[in-house]
Amino acid sequence: MTTVFAPMPLTQERRLATTIPGPRSLALAARRSAVVAAGVSSTLPVYIARAGGAILEDVDGNRLVDLGSGIAVTSVGASAPEVVAAVAAQVADFTHTCFMVSPYEEYVQLCEVLARLTPGTHAKRSVLVNSGAEAVENAVKIARRATGRDAVVVLDHAYHGRTNLTMAMTARAMPYKTGFGPFAGEIYRVPASYPLRDGLTGEQAAARAIDTAQRQVGADRIAALVVEPILGEGGFVVPAPGFLPALAAWAREAGIVLVADEVQTGFARTGAMFACEHEGVVPDLVALAKGIGGGLPLGAVTGRAELMDAVHAGGLGGTYGGNPVACAAALAATALYERDDLAAAARAIEARVLGRLRAVAADVPAVAEVRGRGAMLAVELVRPGTLEPDKDSAAAVARACLAAGVLVLTCGTWGNVVRLLPPLVITPELLDDALDVLESALRALGA
Numbered sequence: 001m002t003t004v005f006a007p008m009p010l011t012q013e014r015r016l017a018t019t020i021p022g023p024r025s026l027a028l029a030a031r032r033s034a035v036v037a038a039g040v041s042s043t044l045p046v047y048i049a050r051a052g053g054a055i056l057e058d059v060d061g062n063r064l065v066d067l068g069s070g071i072a073v074t075s076v077g078a079s080a081p082e083v084v085a086a087v088a089a090q091v092a093d094f095t096h097t098c099f100m101v102s103p104y105e106e107y108v109q110l111c112e113v114l115a116r117l118t119p120g121t122h123a124k125r126s127v128l129v130n131s132g133a134e135a136v137e138n139a140v141k142i143a144r145r146a147t148g149r150d151a152v153v154v155l156d157h158a159y160h161g162r163t164n165l166t167m168a169m170t171a172r173a174m175p176y177k178t179g180f181g182p183f184a185g186e187i188y189r190v191p192a193s194y195p196l197r198d199g200l201t202g203e204q205a206a207a208r209a210i211d212t213a214q215r216q217v218g219a220d221r222i223a224a225l226v227v228e229p230i231l232g233e234g235g236f237v238v239p240a241p242g243f244l245p246a247l248a249a250w251a252r253e254a255g256i257v258l259v260a261d262e263v264q265t266g267f268a269r270t271g272a273m274f275a276c277e278h279e280g281v282v283p284d285l286v287a288l289a290k291g292i293g294g295g296l297p298l299g300a301v302t303g304r305a306e307l308m309d310a311v312h313a314g315g316l317g318g319t320y321g322g323n324p325v326a327c328a329a330a331l332a333a334t335a336l337y338e339r340d341d342l343a344a345a346a347r348a349i350e351a352r353v354l355g356r357l358r359a360v361a362a363d364v365p366a367v368a369e370v371r372g373r374g375a376m377l378a379v380e381l382v383r384p385g386t387l388e389p390d391k392d393s394a395a396a397v398a399r400a401c402l403a404a405g406v407l408v409l410t411c412g413t414w415g416n417v418v419r420l421l422p423p424l425v426i427t428p429e430l431l432d433d434a435l436d437v438l439e440s441a442l443r444a445l446g447a
């Protein structure tokens with residue numbers, strides 16, 4: 001018989017039991033520095049003992065409101081009971097066989113779900129991997145094999161991962177690339193659409209990107225155009241309307257595989273199941289991870305059957321790709337996005353947060369813009385009266401929130417963006433409470 005462990009429900013309330021970090025977290029930090037590589041850094045100075053919904057409880061008993069979801073992963077909530085039950089049941093059945101050796105139904109079933117959920121009604125195939133970076137790498141492999149071309153075009157401000165190929169595809173040097181070269185070749189970067197900073201329409205920004213690619217690479221050499229439909233680590237930059245459709249139209253005409261990196265934007269996060277849907281764009285391949293697994297490590301590439309199947313047998317895979325426990329978690333999580341209409345929940349979060357933060361923006365000149373879609377929202381901070389990025393203000397806001405028990409993350413090419421990625425199941429009361437804290441941290445930047 002399979003025993004299913006139900007997670008202890010955590011009251012969805014912020015609670016400070018000690019100053020942050022408390023004594024147990026401080027002791028762990030001291031142990032950590034003796035054994036954990038310095039190159040791995042953490043946003044929070046506290047260590048987590050358990051989590052549920054949108055609450056993280058640390059080892060000192062502090063309960064923090066989680067507006068980060070482990071970087072857009074636990075969208076169904078930390079330890080969603082359905083995910084926990086599915087994982088426990090699968091662990092009891094078997095933990096691993098390696099799909100390349102002895103296949104199992106959960107892998108197939110998840111690929112069926114992905115074929116149904118991802119944009120477009122064409123025939124699709126999927127490959128399952130372990131992370132977002134691996135998903136992006138595989139999308140590039142597939143596009144190259146299918147087109148017989150080498151070049152890959154990426155956007156300015158892009159983030160695609162930390163492996164050698166995805167580092168090359170990522171825009172920002174520090175901390176992701178500095179000292180880690182040489183990088184993979186045949187990666188070409190074109191300007192993105194950044195409405196606050198370039199003032200261009202979507203069509204103008206797309207024309208600029210396409211012209212750059214045509215002049216510097218040549219369309220007939222380009223295997224793939226890889227885009228984040230909303231720039232994630234680069235600053236939660238929503239492209240001007242028309243940018244993505246114009247790029248998609250060009251890619252289609254030029255025989256270039258359009259890859260949407262929906263690792264951060266995917267699975268209801270932006271108020272649609274996938275961010276491409278907001279502009280009616282149907283990518284050829286989609287790179288997926290994060291929210292797919294409800295907290296377990298899993299990634300995927302889903303795309304047009306004829307492109308995916310252009311790869312020879314044995315050309316895709318990996319020991320752990322589509323691990324059965326991760327698949328079980330993903331089947332439970334993807335069912336929750338649909339059953340509970342978490343895309344609608346994301347839209348409700350957007351309405352609540354934008355309403356409040358736009359009112360703050362009107363009073364605080366350091367706020368250059370409040371933007372985002374669904375539950376992927378951000379505040380870009382500048383020196384008042386300029387567009388000069390102000391990283392220190394973003395850090396100060398994040399610090400003030402943390403001291404009060406609210407976890408917010410920062411992002412942006414210049415580190416000057418405060419971003420919100422709450423679990424989509426956050427209660428309105430808890431969200432309001434966290435927004436009170438964020439609002440006063442932003443107001444402290446001065447009127």
Ligand code: PLZ
Nearest residue numbers: 071131132133159160161232263264289
């Ligand atoms: N593509 C769009 O956002 C991961 C990681 C940040 P992995 N982003 C958060 C960090 O500092 O490591 C991400 C992403 C997009 C790809 C990735 C990579 O996903 O699962 O971290 O490999």
